[in-house]
Amino acid sequence: MHDKSVAELARELESGKISSVELTRQFLGHLKQEDEQLNSFITITEDQALADAHAADEQRAAGKATPWTGVPFAHKDIFCTNGVATTCGSKMLANFVPPYDATVTENFRKAGAVCLGKTNMDEFAMGSSTESSHFGATTNPWGLGKGEKRVPGGSSGGSAAAVAARLVPAATATDTGGSIRQPSALCGVTGLKPTYGRVSRYGMIAFASSLDQGGTMARTAEDNALMLNVMAGFDPRDSTSLDRPVPDYTATLDEPLKGLRIGLPREYFAGDLNGAVEEEVRSAIREYEKLGATVKEVSLPHANLAIAAYYVIAPAEASANLSRFDGARYGYRCADPKDLLDMYTRTRAEGFGAEVKRRILVGTYALSAGYFDAYYLKAQKVRRLIQQDFIDAFREVDVLMSPTTPSPAFKQGEKSDDPVTMYLEDVFTVAINLAGIPAMSVPAGFVDGLPVGLQIIGDYFSEARLLNAAHQFQQVTDWHQREPQ
């Protein structure tokens, strides 16, 4: 059963071949056994999952089932779950059990889905390898066959590894600079970062508020559509969520791609891009041509500035967003503080890991007197130039395609000592967050037995089109069905 997609599991449950309780038991058994190697979960909520499965079976018996009723899945440990530890991968929140749900959490609860637990992540979503988690690194299931410990990407590496290893058919994730797409690519799963404002951020622990967006991860595009159907929508508790209609994202999956205009940004096929990765991506694009799409080269002239702008704006916002972790009201407090300043400085020194502290300090510096104009304001201006590049490109084409990452999954420890090298993992993904547009990563081949991701970028609110393009590709390829050994 653990090989099946969300859509397939829903059909099994609907047919009555299996109950949600049985399904959940099977998944939990598999998960507990397999995750010892992967460490993709921080918390497994066995009792709660079984209780929810039981309730789901009753709901189904009462004729009130949704496509999600009784289907197991997992939440990234950044979404607040009422009564269940929500750590954000940090010592700071290791003991934090929120008495409230994130809107995303609430939506899945209402749909009757069965959450098996909370997945591992880079601390406060700051990272590209899921090595900075207080709860230990997650291992990419794809290297294990060769006896290698490779990173699953990050920050949503736990979700990506869990979906790739068939521990869950789907998992929620978040993406501030590539944290859905990059791990999706490195683990060979399908992930979608929606348009900024499409999914509520309420109860999703903030990293950089103007960039953060909750999204989906599953093996198929269809399952991503099913997830987005639950997650998307206006939330009066999030001032930045947008009040516009949510389509049924599964309704347009089967539309033909004939006439789809694909743009290939010249700047995303350059630089340190691994040649074998490029070859796999170009071959995927040829599949699209076979499906009737047309391809042309386009330019995003300010693409080379995206990393720089991102690494000012994201740390600046983070430096303020993370001020609330002060030891006063919840979370970690240092032992025996001698006065208030001591409580603040030791709580934050001990509670945050090295990368989080680096980003807070960089962000504080970028906002401080004398540097604000040169860093923060300048980065915001560059952000507009980057957005304008995309607006101009979408006048010519319907979607943009590129590699998701410059190279496949790297080995654990390979980049963790050098923040800047790690940052360059995001070279093809951060601009999308700066602009606020949606993008996906779709499995598109292998290099040395490691998955390669194709990034599909769309205009604002074009999630349905992206999912359609990904789904059609998955009808003629089987990269997304490959299973790590």
Add this chain to the structure above:
Amino acid sequence: MTISREDIEKVAVLARIRVDEAQVSALEKDLGNILDLVDQLSAADTDAVEPMAHPLNAVQRLRPDEVTETNQREAFQAIAPATENGLYLVPRVIE
């Protein structure tokens, strides 16, 4: 762009993060490298460009002035490091 030890100590105070001597040296290198990376920004011509604070070209929605919250002090204080008589306790401010 290099960042001085004094700058690091200053921002550490602003950010309320204790850093010891050894950490300052490591941060000097790491933050220096990060700032070198972001210094690419200075090359961009942004003379006539409006700063962009937000990806959405939308305006703020306002909420009606109606009480929607109820007292949940017990639930919130159950996860607090220290409370007494309904107050959060923190160490004294030493002036």
Add this chain to the structure above:
Amino acid sequence: MQWDIVIGLEIHVQLATRTKIFSGSSTAYGAEPNTQANAVDLAMPGTLPVPNEQAFRYAVMFGLAVNAEIERRSVFERKNYFYPDLPKGYQTTQLERPIVGPGYVDIDLASGDTKRVRIHHAHLEEDAGKSLHEDFHGMTGIDLNRAGTPLIEVVTEPDMANADEAVACARKLHGIVTSLGICDGDMSQGSMRFDVNISLKPKGSETLGTRTETKNLNSFRFMEQAIAHEVERQMDILEEGGTIVQETRLYNGDRDESRSMRTKEEANDYRYFPCPDLLPVEIDDAFIDEARNSLPELPDARKTRFKEQYGLNDYDAGLLASDSKLAAFFEATAERGKDAKLASNWVQGEFSARLNAEEKSVADSPISGAQLGDLVVRIADNTISSAGAKKVFEALWSGENDNVDAIIDAKGLKQVSDTGELEKMVDEVLASMPDQVAQYQQESDPKKQKKMLGGFMGPLMKASKGQGNPKLFNEILVKKLGG
């Protein structure tokens, strides 16, 4: 050396909304600690602000009342500093694009002139919680009920030249916000908090001196004292050749002392930047028009009306009109009491004095305007003397009885106004004082004569057991003695 004093005000006005500026928690005063502090107010992880429309409406109403420009597109910024009463580690406020732009108020001076004080801007922001430093085993207790209460911070230009002008401006703004109903104006509870910026410069000099900011002025009286105190302190320093340190000072009204406050953030680098959780707020014409149409009568208009409608002089009208609750009380008194001038005297005199003595606001008054009006009626129709009236007032205030006529009857305060009876008493008293009568009649100076009448009054009041109408006694005396 002669000095010019330069004063500007910063006023925090707590808006009388039902809920907080960014959450649906109640703002009711006096709740148990932290029972009105919910997920958003506590800055729980993942929570987000959603602004309260009423706070914007109130800010716009204030802007219109001080003749200011309303910013059509205002933006919230984060002001970053750590303090336990500030749960997010930043205050959400407005710096670059405040909701209320430049405006002004005109203040009445004791000289009878008016002076224009310019408003630099007013912005919306959230209040902090409260730190309680009582003994919690050497710890500080934090109550976050107040955290997130909407404030407007009003910043004036440094247009005031002495304490009287500063207090007049403060009273004026107090009158405006209470008349608008956007703030309860209670300074003792911190609903309205005044900070005073003061600097000195050599007389006639164009260059401003270094200023200090004095905080914690929870009454107009303390404000006046604090300004005098700070001016003197600065003058002493400057005349001894010293320099003023730019700092914030905390005034202790009970001791008439001030001390320098350590700044909350040593480096004082607040790192303002636009709050990414909030979008720009656009205020359109319809919103402004609606606010304009909902504006109640403001002190200036009320003053003009009081002069016309009640025939009050400029001073009395201005004073009564300045505070909406006092004005409403006066109008109730005058409506019932008919004699507006007498009503004005009693409201400003006995009534206000009593409130001040007991540190009460008009809202806490144990008597109503109508009751005082009943009293005014009985004074005007000579039923009671002014001495009797004070006794009635006392009985009303203490709650002994709430009916004016009942009190008059019970206390036997009714004046004798039967002229026949009074004439009889006058005849008897004059007959018993022939020397004084003769003296009076020989006196040619009418002023002295008038004074001498007082000599008969004592025996007359005694004869009438205090109930004779003094005015009538006076008339009868003049007639009998002169004839």
